[in-house]
Structure formats: structure tokens, C-alpha cells
Amino acid sequence: MNWFTKMFSSSIGQKLIVALTGLFLCTFLVVHAMGNLALFKSDNGMSFNLYTVFMTTNPFIKVVSYLLYASVIFHAFKGLHLIYKNRQARPVQYGMVNGKANSHWTSRSMGVLGTIMLVFIVVHMSNFWFEYKFGYIPYVQYTENISTGEVSGMPYVDEAGNPKQIKKKMEEFVIGDNKITIVKDLYAEVAEEFENPLLVGLYVFAMFAVAFHLFHGFKSGFQTLGLNHPRYNQAIQFIGTWVFAIILPALFAAMPLYFFLVK
Amino acid sequence: MSGDMNVTLKVWRQKNNNDRGRFETYPVQGVSPDMSFLEMFDILNERLITEGKEPVAFDHDCREGICGMCSMFINGRPHGPLQGVTTCQLHMRSFKNNDTIVVEPWRAKAFPVVKDLAVNRSAFDRVMSSGGFISINTGNAQDANSTPIGKDDADMAFAAATCIGCGACVAACKNASAMLFVSAKVSQFALLPQGQPERKQRVLNMVAQMDAEGFGSCTNTGACEAECPKGISISNIARMNRDFIGTQLSMQKV
Amino acid sequence: MTSSKLDAKIPDGTLEQKWTKYRSTVPLVNPANKRSLEVIIVGSGLAGASAAASLAELGYKVKVFCFQDSPRRAHSIAAQGGINAAKNYQNDGDSTYRLFYDTIKGGDYRAREGNVYRLAEVSANIIDQCVAQGVPFAREYGGMLDNRSFGGTQVKRTFYAAGQTGQQLLLGAYSALQRQIGLGQVEMFTRHEMLDIVNIDGKCRGIIARDLVSGKLERHFGHAVLLCSGGYGNVFYLSTNAMGSNVTAAWKAHKKGAFFGNPCFTQIHPTCIPVSGDHQSKLTLMSESLRNDGRIWVPMRKEDAAAIRSGKLNPNDLKEDDRDYFLERRYPAFGNLVPRDVASRAAKERCDAGFGVNQTGEAVYLDFAFNTKYKYGKKEATKRSIANPTEAQLKELGQVVVKEQYGNLFNMYQQITGVNPYENPMMIYPAVHYTMGGLWVDYNLMTTVPGLYALGEANFSDHGANRLGASALMQGLADGYFVVPYTVGNYLSKEISVKPIDTNHEAFVAAENETKSRLEKLMNIKGTKSVDYFHKRLGKIMWNECGMARSTAGLTKAISDIQALRAAFWNDVRVPGDINEFNPELEKAGRVADFLELGELMCKDALDRNESCGGHFREEYQTEEGEALRDDQNYNYVAAWEQLTNGDWELHKEVLNYENIKIAQRSYK
Incomplete structure (x- = not known):
């Protein structure tokens, strides 16, 4: 093995993959949320539809988007793989565990939360991304x-x-x-999809998963990268909680609710 | 008997590493709140011996919280309900009369059970052998005051060095990860000028050995730090991650 | 006259030249030959781990045995206060000679000049070595090493790492040992207990060890065997030793020809947490370093003591004038920092006179309130430019410093007693802590069995009748790092042509069979009482009759009591479980069986020594002020006991020659 494969096959290296992809996905979420704010504009969806065209045609965005798909796959695959390996590190389980005494439940539930998100992403992509690319949109x-x-x-x-x-x-x-x-007119597609209460429910539920996943995941990513410093820890914690665990998921959840309740 | 507390113990019994093991329940009477948790086990064992039964095997030695040998998983937590305290320093005043207390061994693939509550932690020793030292033969040293070390650095190195190697971090971690233990040693030397010559090789070797022992990976739950009887900080884990990644990317040797 | 069977082999020359000359002229073993010489080390504490690492670095093939699950658990780890070294970093008049002098005087003139001077000489190297290993000693803001004071000295020469110095030093030695294990120079046997030595043609050639997990007996050959197995304080049942600390290795060696030196010299440490009840399994030390800032007192009047005992009076409310700072009163020059034996006896004297402050009447106060406020609080207030600090401010500021210096000890105290020592004075009482006695060794640290060495607390060596604080760590590491690597070469240089002896040799077989039948005997008694039952009884006898105060009548009775108890043990002990499995009760049984023999020898030695010196206090021999009364005319010797084949002992004397120090009555007034 050369140093590169050695590095990424070590436990810290594998965590590094999860952390880097995870933090990259966090930046994507910011862009995604900012762009999707166009949904709230009362212009018959023009801004949103133009934004969609930009996102699907700009060559730079295209490159980034492939990086993004790869990140999702790596993040999910590595995360689940590590969970599997970590389970093997304790073949006989405890009869009694008092996890809440020493850690936050989100940190112990990243696999479940992540899996919910993965299911959501598949649904979300097939609803919009797939429809837009390969399906029929008027x-x-x-x-x-x-x-x-x-x-x-x-x-x-x-x-x-x-x-x-x-x-x-x-x-x-x-x-x-x-x-x-x-x-x-993806906007119309969005409006139509979000008339389905089941789908809206799934979206809102998934955003809770996003919130809790990121509540731990954002700061955890920094820790894995070794970026733990008493002077900056508070800032990381603050951003992780307010931006990624509260504001962003709330914005995302507001979108289906907006169409379902207001439109 | 010196006390009037009664407790019920649910204790893991396992004859040896090939045995499957199971819980057994023992009532213990006449417990004094001033007794240590292990002294309460002494009473139980004394009784089991006179009844012609097998006493419960458990590891313990100094009984003053420093040797790191005692290792009981009590009511779902390593070393029991208090923070910053080893099993031997846990006293019965931390429990209530008629409590049921569940006691298990550390559980991890890398810590196979020897008998009952005693486990084999030699994986830690092997991690130490892989790089947890400064290579200085006896007699080579220069004068102790020839290299000044700032008090803050010295204090931080000391804080990392107070690890007693009990394995509570592994026991507490849902992944049975040994990152806190390994990072404490890596950090101690990374913070001191004496540790610099071998700094890069040390972190690579120790992490490799840690992985080879079958410990899980770190998901930053912080349970290790919360349960560590010596309060070792997970900032040490970050330091090790930093050193590991930095070394991988910068080491001259391919 | 020194017995013809004892030759201390102290090199000629002046005190200062002895060790230097020895090192320069000692026969050497060339590197190629070292590779084929095997050394067995029993015990992995400061002495064992440092010797193992150093010998392995030299190229010897080393095997190390410890009964714990890791070499890092050895009880050296529990040493708190510090390690002495004659560095004179504080510019306060320290020197090799002064450390040597303090140690001899502290030991009440019952140690060898040559050995102690060597110890003082190498003390400075130890600090250098440990710092180079990455031991994080306490430092000052300028980055230089800090020092504190310890009992029996008037200089600051004690290096420390908070209240965990032993831990840090042991982890340093342990890391050096693990390095050699990783390099394949040392083979480590954890959870192994040595149960006998094997002598062939008058030389020690190996050991029998039991794998504590499988219960299997193993034979191991070595060209030389080093016992670094610690002290035997657990003969008292309650002591500050670890639960597993035992005399077995040393005792087996004793039974196979190694003389036991000064067995009655035990150290009772003045500052331990008092016994709280019958359930107690061990005692916990509160470091001597606390006496830097803690003042020891009891009430001046018995009524107040009674009121405190019954809970009617809070000690904090007792006025200064009503307190008796008895150490400061009796020993103004050294105050609270008198040596341990002196402090312990003074505390016992007050408690016996009815001034004890806890429910059992066996405790005195160790009070930090004064120095918290007026030493540290004032200093901090000045630093922060607070002009007229209030009492509350002083206390608050001072507590921060106290916490930094002794935090872990205070936490430990609170954990064990449930009392907050920041707010209330600590209660302390003397407890068994260290044994100055041990296997008799010569200047080479070799016992009377050729090829068998004893290092650290396991030998009788350097501390005479009383050890000064922070000297045990110094001695353990001196023996392991800097003495034995030279002296063992002296012996092994003559062994280079000896091929490793097959462990099927009849001596190995015989020793294994002997060990096996003893274990089977223990298993087969199937009596009614646990091992602890007998151990506790032995402890009571020892503490009452061979503890802080000893008398002819008490010791005589103790000897017959121990003999009876030993007979009862071999008749009625119950060892559950199986011989071929992990069986902690069987381990304990073997150790207690040895304690039951050692206890008798200790009493015999104490009875034979018709004087008081250091930790050995015979009630018949004291000054009018109650100080120890030595008899240099008749007892200026090391008592080395040889076990005879009939189980009895014969005394051999090694007379101590003081050529450099004028022997005098010890005074700390």
C-alpha cells in the first residue's frame, strides 16, 4: 500500500473522508437553501425556474454537482461502513447502557439520522432532479x-x-x-408535489433528521479534522447549532409547508 | 456488619473467555455508606466463599484511584454514576437503600473477558510498545533544566499524562474506540520539546497499532471524556487527528 | 563483629570516590556476549521497569514478570509527593553530601554510608533521565523545574508532578520498558506470579512462575534474577499498599537462602485517612507534601476534643489559642516537616492521651486554613494589587493555589470521607506505608544467593530505620537505571561461558513440584474460613504488637499468636475454585501463607533489637521526652536473618561503620 491508501484505510483516514464530505455537503446546503429562497418570491416562479436553469447549465456548477453526488455516496457509504465496523468492535453488547449520562443522543444516532436523510434524498431526487432531467416537465x-x-x-x-x-x-x-x-416550469411541479400531505410530512420529518444530524455532525467534522481550539470551539458550536441545526432545516421545512398551507 | 443498607447486585458471571456468560443476582445486606464499592464486593465474596460458592473475580489493586486496574461497568456506565472517579473510589453513599445495581465487565473485542468482571487490556500495552515512548537510552540525558518548558505547555502535557490506562474510554464509547487513550499519550509527547524528534513516526505507529487491535473508530460522541476518571480532554483526540493528517501529508519518507 | 557470611563488598577509597572508581574498574561484558545472557526481572515498578529497560538497552535478553494485567499497574504508581535529587536548583545549599547526610540521619543511623552516598550521587541523573523521557514535572513560569520541601530536610530538593509523581515516573519507566518490548529485547509476562527461585550449584538460575489466567506453572531460566517486587506492608492487612502487594517473591528467595535484613523496620506514615470501620480493605495516604502547607493540631483541652468527637463543636470555631500545634511546639526547627516516624509517634501520643478528634479517637487535624489565607491568599492578593483583602477574599484566592497544588489529593479525600477538605480541616492518622527492611544485599545489590539481586523496596538497603519522604522513588530508580546495569555486569562477566540451562534440569523439576504440592495443599484444606479472615487477624496482631509501639511482652505474645494463627490457617482456610484457572483467592492464599511466616520473623527481629530507632520504637527504650533511644553500642548493625532448614532463623550481624558521619542523637528540635 502506498501512503495515500494507507492513510485513507486507517480509522482516522476513514473518518476524514466522512468529515470532509460531510462539511462539503454542509456548504452545499447553504447554497441550496439560498437558491431555493426563490420559491418564496411571488413572481409565478420565474426566479426559481431561472435559478434552476442556471444550476443545471452552468459548467462550474455542473462539476461541483458531480462532486456533490460523489460526496453523498462516499459520506453515506463510509458512514454506514464505519457503523458496521464499529459494531464489530463490541461483539457482546452491554446488558444496560446509560448513554445519556455521558453523551448527546444525536451523537449516538448518526447512522439512523443519516439513513433517514438518505431515503429522503432518494425521494427528493426522484421527485425533482430526475423529473427535471429525464421526466416530463411542462x-x-x-x-x-x-x-x-x-x-x-x-x-x-x-x-x-x-x-x-x-x-x-x-x-x-x-x-x-x-x-x-x-x-x-419546475416551480409548478414543486407546487403540485407539495399538495401531497404525505410527501410534505416526509419532508418536514426529514428536516428534523437533518437538524439533529448536523447538530452533532458539523462540530464533529471539525473535531475529526483536528480543528479543536478553545478560542474557536464556541464559534463552531454556535454556527453548527444555529445555522445548520436550526435555521437551515427550518428554511427547508418551510418550503413544502409554504406550498401546502399558503399556496 | 457495619451498615444498614441493602442492595441487590446483578453481576455478570463468565467462567472464562470460552464461556458465554450470564447475569446472576445477589442480594447484599449490611452495607455501610462509608464502604467503597469494592469493599461491598468483598462482603459478597466473603459470603459466597463461606457458602461454598465461587466468588466474583474482578480486577483491582491500589484502591486509591491511580493504578487503573479496577474496571466495572456499573448501571450502564464505566466506574459507576460519578464523574472523575474510579470504581475503587466510588462509595456506597452514592447509592440508595434497596437499589438494584447492574455490574458488567468492560465490553470490547479488544478487551476479551478473562473471568467474570476481569478483562484483558494488554492491547493498550501493545499500543504503547508501538510508539508511546521517547527513545532515550539510560545515561543519554542532558541536564534537566537545559530545555525550559513553559508552564502552560508543561501543565497541558501533564494533564494528558495523567491517564491511568483503565480503559473506561473504550468501555464508554459506543464504538469501543481507544482514541482517548492513544491520543492522551500522543499529546503528552507532542506538547513537549523532548517528543518532537519522533513525533511524526509516533502518531502513525500508534494509530496503526490501535487499528490492528480491533478498536472501533471515533465518532466524537464525547462519552470517553465524560467518563474518564482523570478528566482527559477530547481536545487530545483533535490534536492526534491533526498530527496524523498533517504527518500523512507532509512526511518525507514515502 | 560482622558475620563471616555477610560481605557488603563496599569499594575502598574515600566516600566520594567509591562509586566512581567502581564504575571505572568494574569488569564489563562485551556487546556480543550480552546478547546471549538472560536476565529475569520480577516486578515492574520503578525498580523493575527501569532495570528492565536499562538492561535491555545494554543488549541483555530480559524477561519481566508482574502479577498485574499490565506493568503500568505496579504500586509505585501510587506514590504522590515527589522525588528527591541533589540538584541544588533552588540555590539553597543542597549538595550530594547534604542529601547523603539527611538520608543517613533520617534513617536514624542504621544505613550503610557507601550505599547512601551512591544514591545521593546518582539522584541528579534520575531527574535528567526522567525529563528526557517526557515526564512532565511541575515547572515555574520561566520554564524551569519547580521544587517543594519534604520531611526531615531544610532544603527544597523534591521534584514533583502535582500529587501524582509516582505515576508520572512509573509511566516514564513503563514507556521505556514498552519500547524494549516492542523491539523484542524484553519478553513481558503479565498476570504471572513468581512462586519460587531455582538454585543450581549455589547460584540462582531461574524461577518458577504461575500463569494466573491458566493456572499453569512455568519454568524460566536466567543467568541472573532480579527481584523488584516491592515491600511487605500488607502483612499488617491494612496499609497504604495495593491489595496485591506481597512478600511472596522475596520470601521464597529467603527460604532458598537469601538473608532477610531488618524485617522489623517498617514505616508508619503520619498522614493517612483514618480507618472508618471493620469493612475497610486498605488505607489511603495523603501525601507528605501536604505538610508543606497543612498544619497539624489537636485541641489544647480534652473537653474540646470530647466536644468535637461528639459533634458538639466545629473545629473551625476553635480559637487559635485553644489549639495545640504539637509538632510546631515540640520541634520548632522542623515544625510540621519532621520525619515520618517522629510525626507519627507524636500524633499517636496525643491520641493516646485523649486528644483524638474523630469518633474512634484516632485522628488529628491537618489544617490548610491558615496557609490558604495567609500564605497563598496574601501572595495572590498582592499579585492582583488588592490593597486590603477581606478574609473571604484571601480564602478564595488562596484556595485556587491550593487546588492547583493538591487538587487531586483533596478530591480523593472528599471521595473517601465525604467531607470537603477545602472547608474543613482534614482528619489524618498514621498508617503502615513502607518497609525499610527487605532482602539483605551487598553494595552490588546482590543477595546472599549469588546471581540473585534485590532492588527498590524489596531490598533492605538505603533507608536505615526510617525513610525520608520522596526517597523511595529516588531509590527505586537509582537501583534500576544507574546501579544495577553496572553491578549485574560485574557478576555476568564471569558467566559468559555458561550456556542457558535446560529447564528440564532436576532443580527446575524439583522446584516446580514443590510449588505444585504447596498449591494443591492450599486447595485441599477446604476449611471454613476465607483467606481474608486470617489476613485480618494477622494484621491486627501485627498492628497492635509490632506497629508504632513495641514491647517485649507484646512481641512475645504476638509470636505465639502468629504461630497459632498459622496453624489454624493451614487447617481451616477455604480456597474456592479450581487450581487450573484464574483464581484470585488462591493467589491471596499463597501470599497470606507467606505473610504468616514473615510476621513471626518481624516480631522476632523487633524483640531482638533492644533499642528504639527510627520506625522501630520499643516502649522500654525512650528518652524522658518520649523520643527514640538508640543503643549504638550494641545495636549499630544490620540484622540479617537466615532461615534454617528447621524453619527457625539465625541472626547474622553486619556492623555499620560510620567513617564520615559522626553518629549522634537525632534532633529535629
Whole structure:
């Protein structure tokens, strides 16, 4: 074995994989949440749909997204593998364990929480990412008045009212005073999906899992990287708790609820 | 008998490493609150012997909390309900009359049971042999005051060095990880100028041996730190991680 | 006259030259020959671990045995206060000679000049060696090593690591040992107990050891055998020793020809946590270092003592004038830091006179309130520029310092007694702590059996009739790191042509059979009483008659009581379990059987020594002020006892020659 494989096959090296991928996924969550804020904009989904186009066409984002998929797979696979190995380190279980006396339950439940998240990710991806890429999403046509800035949106259909399609994900052109934008209407897809109370329930439930997973996971990642310092520990703990365990999951949970309750 | 407390013990009995083992229940009467937990076991054993039964085997030696030999998993926690205290320093005043107390050995693949509550912790010794030292032969040393060491560094090294090698960290950890034990030794030497020449090789060797012994990996639950009778900090684990990763990325030797 | 059977082999020359000359002229073993010489070491404490590491570094093949599950558990680990060394870092007048002088005087002039001077000489090297190993001694802000004072000295020469010095030193030696194990130079046998030595043609050639897990007996050959098995304080049942500490290794050697030196010299440590009840299994020491800042007192009036005992009076409320700081009163020059034997006797005297402060009447106070406030509190207040600090402020500021210095000891005290020592004075009482006696050794640390050595507390060596605080760690490490690596070479240089002896040799077979039949005998008694039952009774006899005060009548009675108890033991002890398994009761039984023989010899030795010296206090021999009254005319010798084949003992005397120190009555006034 050369030093590289040796490093990543050691227990600390394997943890390093989990920590690095995990913290990378944390940064993704921030971007994902910021972008998805467009869902709350009352513009018939135009910002959201444009954002979706940007995210799926920008070459840099594309590269990053493949990194992201790899991270999810590595994180989940390594995490579960380590759980399996760690179970082997104690072949005979205790008759009585008082875990709450010495550690937070989240830290002892990362596998369960992570698995819930994995199931969620599969559902989430098949609902939107897969549909968007390979399934059928109708187009929407936005008309923006250049002088007034007024925007109106309507389904992109032919005279008979049948949905029309374009070759690309988006087309933009100007007719007279109006700028016309034709784009896949993922927004409508989102709105439609979130009419399903079961799905909304799953989403909200999964966000609790995210919150608890990150409550431990964020600071744990730093510890694994060796970044433990009395001067900065509080800041890490603060960000981990407020940003990653409270604000982000709350924002994400607000999205399905918003469509289910408000829209 | 000197006391009026009664307790019921649920104790793990296992004849040897090939035996499967099981819990057995023993009432113990006449316990004094001033008794240590092990003295309460002495009473039980005394009774079992006179009744012609086998006494419970358990490890213990100094009975003043420093040798690290005592090792009971009491009511779901290593060394029992108090923090910063070994089993031998736990006293019966920490329990109530008529309590039922569950007592088990440390459980880990790397700590096979010898008998009843006694386990084999030689894995720790082998980890130490792999690098837990400074290679200085007797007679080589320079004057003790020739290298000043700042008080803060010296104090931190001392704090790491107070580990008694009892294995409570492994016992407490849901993964049976030995990271706290190993990192305490790695840290002690990493913090001192004497430890620098072998710093890189030391962390690599000790981690490799730790892995080979079959301990689990660290998931940063912090249970080890909370249960360590000497209060060893998990900041030592971070230091070891840092040293390990840094060494892997920077070592000249391929 | 010194017995013809005893030759201390002290080198010629002046005191200062003896060791230097010895080292420079001692025969050597060349590196190639070292590889084929095997050394067995029994015990892995400071002496054993340091000797094992040092000999392995030299190239010898070493085997180490310990009964614990790891060499790191040896009871050296429990030493708290510190280790002496004549470094004179404090510029307060220390020197090799002064350490030598203090040690001889502290031992009440019953130790060998040559050995003690060597000890003082190498003390400085020990500190260097330990620091190089990464032992984190306490330091000052400038980065230099800190020192504290200990009993019986007027300089600050004690190096320490909080209240865990023994732990840190042992872990240093242990790490050096583990390094050699990793390199394959040392083969380690944990959970193994030595149960006999094997002599062939008048030389010690190996041991019989029992694997405590499987119960199997094993034979091991060695060109030389080093016993580093510690002291025998557990003959008193209650002591500050670890539960497993025992005399078995030394005793088996004694029965096979090694003379036992000064067996009655035991140290009763003044500051231990008092006994709380019959259930007590061991006593816990509160480090002597506490006497740096703790003041020892009892009430001046008996009424107050009675009121305190009955709980009607809080000691904190007793006025200064009503307190008797009896050590400061009796020994103004050394105050609370008189040697241990002196402090212990003074505490016993007060308690016997009715001034004891706990329910049993067997405790005195060790009070930190004064120094917390007026020594440390004031200093801290000055540092922080607090002009007129209140009492409460002084206490608070001082407690931080006290916590830093003694925190672990205070916690331990609170854990055991349930009383907070920051708020209330500690209660302490003397307890058995250390045994100055042990196997008789010459200057080479070799016993009267050629090839068999004894190191550390297991030998009788350097502490005379009383050991000064912080000297045990010094002696253990001196023997292991710096003495035996030279002296064992002296012997082994003549053994290079001796091939390893097959362990099927008849002497090995005979020794194993003897051991086996003894174990079977213990198992087969199947009596009605546990081992502890007999051990506790032995302890009571020893403590009452051979403890802090001894008398002809008491010792005579003790001897017959012990003989009767021994007979009862071999008739009625019950050892449960099986011989071929992990059986702690069987281990204990073997050890107590040996204690039951040793106890008798101790009483015999105490009875024979018609004087008081150091820890040996015969009530018949005291000054009018109650101080020990030595008899240098008749008892200026080491008592080395030889066991005869009929089980009785013969006394051999090694007369002590003081060529450099003028022998005088010890005074700490």
C-alpha cells in the first residue's frame, strides 16, 4: 500500500473522508437553501425556474454537482461502513447502557439520522432532479414588459391548449416592448408535489433528521479534522447549532409547508 | 456488619473467555455508606466463599484511584454514576437503600473477558510498545533544566499524562474506540520539546497499532471524556487527528 | 563483629570516590556476549521497569514478570509527593553530601554510608533521565523545574508532578520498558506470579512462575534474577499498599537462602485517612507534601476534643489559642516537616492521651486554613494589587493555589470521607506505608544467593530505620537505571561461558513440584474460613504488637499468636475454585501463607533489637521526652536473618561503620 491508501484505510483516514464530505455537503446546503429562497418570491416562479436553469447549465456548477453526488455516496457509504465496523468492535453488547449520562443522543444516532436523510434524498431526487432531467416537465412562458417591468406568466401551449416543448431548457427573445422567456416550469411541479400531505410530512420529518444530524455532525467534522481550539470551539458550536441545526432545516421545512398551507 | 443498607447486585458471571456468560443476582445486606464499592464486593465474596460458592473475580489493586486496574461497568456506565472517579473510589453513599445495581465487565473485542468482571487490556500495552515512548537510552540525558518548558505547555502535557490506562474510554464509547487513550499519550509527547524528534513516526505507529487491535473508530460522541476518571480532554483526540493528517501529508519518507 | 557470611563488598577509597572508581574498574561484558545472557526481572515498578529497560538497552535478553494485567499497574504508581535529587536548583545549599547526610540521619543511623552516598550521587541523573523521557514535572513560569520541601530536610530538593509523581515516573519507566518490548529485547509476562527461585550449584538460575489466567506453572531460566517486587506492608492487612502487594517473591528467595535484613523496620506514615470501620480493605495516604502547607493540631483541652468527637463543636470555631500545634511546639526547627516516624509517634501520643478528634479517637487535624489565607491568599492578593483583602477574599484566592497544588489529593479525600477538605480541616492518622527492611544485599545489590539481586523496596538497603519522604522513588530508580546495569555486569562477566540451562534440569523439576504440592495443599484444606479472615487477624496482631509501639511482652505474645494463627490457617482456610484457572483467592492464599511466616520473623527481629530507632520504637527504650533511644553500642548493625532448614532463623550481624558521619542523637528540635 502506498501512503495515500494507507492513510485513507486507517480509522482516522476513514473518518476524514466522512468529515470532509460531510462539511462539503454542509456548504452545499447553504447554497441550496439560498437558491431555493426563490420559491418564496411571488413572481409565478420565474426566479426559481431561472435559478434552476442556471444550476443545471452552468459548467462550474455542473462539476461541483458531480462532486456533490460523489460526496453523498462516499459520506453515506463510509458512514454506514464505519457503523458496521464499529459494531464489530463490541461483539457482546452491554446488558444496560446509560448513554445519556455521558453523551448527546444525536451523537449516538448518526447512522439512523443519516439513513433517514438518505431515503429522503432518494425521494427528493426522484421527485425533482430526475423529473427535471429525464421526466416530463411542462414549459412556462413569462412575458416581461421592458418599460414597466411587469411580469406575467402563462403555460407554454399551442392554440389547442396542448403543452408545447422547446429543444433547450430555456429560450429568451424580445418582441416589441416585451421580453419573452420560455422555461421548464419546475416551480409548478414543486407546487403540485407539495399538495401531497404525505410527501410534505416526509419532508418536514426529514428536516428534523437533518437538524439533529448536523447538530452533532458539523462540530464533529471539525473535531475529526483536528480543528479543536478553545478560542474557536464556541464559534463552531454556535454556527453548527444555529445555522445548520436550526435555521437551515427550518428554511427547508418551510418550503413544502409554504406550498401546502399558503399556496 | 457495619451498615444498614441493602442492595441487590446483578453481576455478570463468565467462567472464562470460552464461556458465554450470564447475569446472576445477589442480594447484599449490611452495607455501610462509608464502604467503597469494592469493599461491598468483598462482603459478597466473603459470603459466597463461606457458602461454598465461587466468588466474583474482578480486577483491582491500589484502591486509591491511580493504578487503573479496577474496571466495572456499573448501571450502564464505566466506574459507576460519578464523574472523575474510579470504581475503587466510588462509595456506597452514592447509592440508595434497596437499589438494584447492574455490574458488567468492560465490553470490547479488544478487551476479551478473562473471568467474570476481569478483562484483558494488554492491547493498550501493545499500543504503547508501538510508539508511546521517547527513545532515550539510560545515561543519554542532558541536564534537566537545559530545555525550559513553559508552564502552560508543561501543565497541558501533564494533564494528558495523567491517564491511568483503565480503559473506561473504550468501555464508554459506543464504538469501543481507544482514541482517548492513544491520543492522551500522543499529546503528552507532542506538547513537549523532548517528543518532537519522533513525533511524526509516533502518531502513525500508534494509530496503526490501535487499528490492528480491533478498536472501533471515533465518532466524537464525547462519552470517553465524560467518563474518564482523570478528566482527559477530547481536545487530545483533535490534536492526534491533526498530527496524523498533517504527518500523512507532509512526511518525507514515502 | 560482622558475620563471616555477610560481605557488603563496599569499594575502598574515600566516600566520594567509591562509586566512581567502581564504575571505572568494574569488569564489563562485551556487546556480543550480552546478547546471549538472560536476565529475569520480577516486578515492574520503578525498580523493575527501569532495570528492565536499562538492561535491555545494554543488549541483555530480559524477561519481566508482574502479577498485574499490565506493568503500568505496579504500586509505585501510587506514590504522590515527589522525588528527591541533589540538584541544588533552588540555590539553597543542597549538595550530594547534604542529601547523603539527611538520608543517613533520617534513617536514624542504621544505613550503610557507601550505599547512601551512591544514591545521593546518582539522584541528579534520575531527574535528567526522567525529563528526557517526557515526564512532565511541575515547572515555574520561566520554564524551569519547580521544587517543594519534604520531611526531615531544610532544603527544597523534591521534584514533583502535582500529587501524582509516582505515576508520572512509573509511566516514564513503563514507556521505556514498552519500547524494549516492542523491539523484542524484553519478553513481558503479565498476570504471572513468581512462586519460587531455582538454585543450581549455589547460584540462582531461574524461577518458577504461575500463569494466573491458566493456572499453569512455568519454568524460566536466567543467568541472573532480579527481584523488584516491592515491600511487605500488607502483612499488617491494612496499609497504604495495593491489595496485591506481597512478600511472596522475596520470601521464597529467603527460604532458598537469601538473608532477610531488618524485617522489623517498617514505616508508619503520619498522614493517612483514618480507618472508618471493620469493612475497610486498605488505607489511603495523603501525601507528605501536604505538610508543606497543612498544619497539624489537636485541641489544647480534652473537653474540646470530647466536644468535637461528639459533634458538639466545629473545629473551625476553635480559637487559635485553644489549639495545640504539637509538632510546631515540640520541634520548632522542623515544625510540621519532621520525619515520618517522629510525626507519627507524636500524633499517636496525643491520641493516646485523649486528644483524638474523630469518633474512634484516632485522628488529628491537618489544617490548610491558615496557609490558604495567609500564605497563598496574601501572595495572590498582592499579585492582583488588592490593597486590603477581606478574609473571604484571601480564602478564595488562596484556595485556587491550593487546588492547583493538591487538587487531586483533596478530591480523593472528599471521595473517601465525604467531607470537603477545602472547608474543613482534614482528619489524618498514621498508617503502615513502607518497609525499610527487605532482602539483605551487598553494595552490588546482590543477595546472599549469588546471581540473585534485590532492588527498590524489596531490598533492605538505603533507608536505615526510617525513610525520608520522596526517597523511595529516588531509590527505586537509582537501583534500576544507574546501579544495577553496572553491578549485574560485574557478576555476568564471569558467566559468559555458561550456556542457558535446560529447564528440564532436576532443580527446575524439583522446584516446580514443590510449588505444585504447596498449591494443591492450599486447595485441599477446604476449611471454613476465607483467606481474608486470617489476613485480618494477622494484621491486627501485627498492628497492635509490632506497629508504632513495641514491647517485649507484646512481641512475645504476638509470636505465639502468629504461630497459632498459622496453624489454624493451614487447617481451616477455604480456597474456592479450581487450581487450573484464574483464581484470585488462591493467589491471596499463597501470599497470606507467606505473610504468616514473615510476621513471626518481624516480631522476632523487633524483640531482638533492644533499642528504639527510627520506625522501630520499643516502649522500654525512650528518652524522658518520649523520643527514640538508640543503643549504638550494641545495636549499630544490620540484622540479617537466615532461615534454617528447621524453619527457625539465625541472626547474622553486619556492623555499620560510620567513617564520615559522626553518629549522634537525632534532633529535629
